[in-house]
Amino acid sequence: MIATTVHSGNVIVVVAVFLASTVEMVEALTIVLAVGITRGWRSALEGAVVALAALGALVVALGPALVHYVPLSVLRLVVGGLLLVFGLQWLRKAVLRAAGLKAKHDEDAIFAEQVAELAGSEGAAGRDATAFVVAFKGVFLEGLEVVVIVITLGTTSHNLGLATASAAAAVVLVGIVGLVVHRQLSAVPENALKMGVGLMLVSFGTFWSGEGVGVHWPGSDLAIPVLVAAYGTVAWLLIRAVRPARVDTPVELGTAVPIVEADRG
Amino acid sequence: MADSTSSSRSAVTRALAASGRFWWEFLIGDTPELFVGAVAIIGAVALLCLDHSARDWAGFVLALLVAGLLVGSVWKAARKAR
Numbered sequence: 001m002i003a004t005t006v007h008s009g010n011v012i013v014v015v016a017v018f019l020a021s022t023v024e025m026v027e028a029l030t031i032v033l034a035v036g037i038t039r040g041w042r043s044a045l046e047g048a049v050v051a052l053a054a055l056g057a058l059v060v061a062l063g064p065a066l067v068h069y070v071p072l073s074v075l076r077l078v079v080g081g082l083l084l085v086f087g088l089q090w091l092r093k094a095v096l097r098a099a100g101l102k103a104k105h106d107e108d109a110i111f112a113e114q115v116a117e118l119a120g121s122e123g124a125a126g127r128d129a130t131a132f133v134v135a136f137k138g139v140f141l142e143g144l145e146v147v148v149i150v151i152t153l154g155t156t157s158h159n160l161g162l163a164t165a166s167a168a169a170a171v172v173l174v175g176i177v178g179l180v181v182h183r184q185l186s187a188v189p190e191n192a193l194k195m196g197v198g199l200m201l202v203s204f205g206t207f208w209s210g211e212g213v214g215v216h217w218p219g220s221d222l223a224i225p226v227l228v229a230a231y232g233t234v235a236w237l238l239i240r241a242v243r244p245a246r247v248d249t250p251v252e253l254g255t256a257v258p259i260v261e262a263d264r265g
Numbered sequence: 266m267a268d269s270t271s272s273s274r275s276a277v278t279r280a281l282a283a284s285g286r287f288w289w290e291f292l293i294g295d296t297p298e299l300f301v302g303a304v305a306i307i308g309a310v311a312l313l314c315l316d317h318s319a320r321d322w323a324g325f326v327l328a329l330l331v332a333g334l335l336v337g338s339v340w341k342a343a344r345k346a347r
Contacts, residue, residue, distance in 0.1 A: 077307070081304065081307055084303045084307075084331065085292055085303045088299045088303065088331070088334065089294065089296055092299065092335060092339055095335075095339050096339060096342055096343075099343070101342060101343055101346050102342075145291075148291075202335075205303075209310075210310065210323070210324050212307075213307060213311035214311070214314035214320050214323075215310065215320055215324045216320045216323075216324070227328060230328060230332070231331075231335075234332045238335070238339050242340065
């Protein structure tokens with residue numbers, strides 16, 4: 001029983017971190033590819049690698065310190081609250097996009113915009129500071145969200161190593177796919193991934209903030225998959241309830257309706 | 266000497282302001298109701314859990330309130346569209 005509950009908790013941590021990292025790294029890859037194609041690969045790749053190293057250093061510096069110096073109940077309460085807020089933001093955005101009420105994240109448009117911005121000036125033959133900085137900023141800023149997710153999920157589940165490995169696997173996978181196809185990954189069903197990550201973050205946030213204030217969850221860690229299913233049902237019903245009547249296309253494709261919110265990432 | 270002290274102080278101020286902006290955007294952004302709502306819900310459930318007998322069912326209340334917060338926030342955005 002104990003082995004089963006620990007296993008189910010770890011599986012959800014691995015899946016949540018992997019999906020979140022995939023979404024963010026697809027966005028980062030779009031920027032790196034735009035920089036590499038317009039300004040040259042050397043500085044673009046250097047910027048990306050330095051950013052990944054900085055993100056890794058943040059996890060190594062902050063993760064173990066949190067585990068050692070902060071009491072577990074406080075850690076769970078604060079981390080649970082953070083994940084809850086963070087997850088609700090992701091889930092709200094994904095529900096609005098699926099219902100066609102918010103513009104989808106358009107990797108093709110972002111790629112074209114980056115290329116147009118960078119193509120204005122010539123790339124340098126050696127080290128190109130502009131290319132380095134743009135690639136660094138793209139990877140670092142997209143990766144910061146992943147670092148927060150890795151640290152919060154990793155420390156509270158006592159599995160920082162597993163969470164870090166899962167994020168690293170996503171970075172490697174997206175990097176390899178990007179190298180192979182050599183273009184931005186606009187075909188990735190980003191909103192579906194964001195929906196999945198949002199559901200998991202809200203579920204972990206509910207579970208851990210509850211544990212932090214003294215809630216006794218029935219079935220202990222097994223309550224997490226039950227929360228994922230319950231929130232998933234609420235999200236599905238919500239999409240159907242708020243989707244404008246004239247949209248009869250599948251959820252992932254529903255975009256031909258008034259957009260109330262511009263895309264902010 | 267005074268110049269270097271004031272410039273390092275302004276660098277610290279800038280870094281603090283940038284950090285504040287980052288966390289504000291990260292946690293609150295354009296949906297302050299989610300942050301305020303989540304804090305209020307956790308606070309309410311913490312009060313509920315002061316009564317030890319409530320701890321066994323407080324999880325259901327917590328999950329229901331969180332679902333309600335999501336529904337309210339999405340509903341508000343959807344109403345804006347109509």
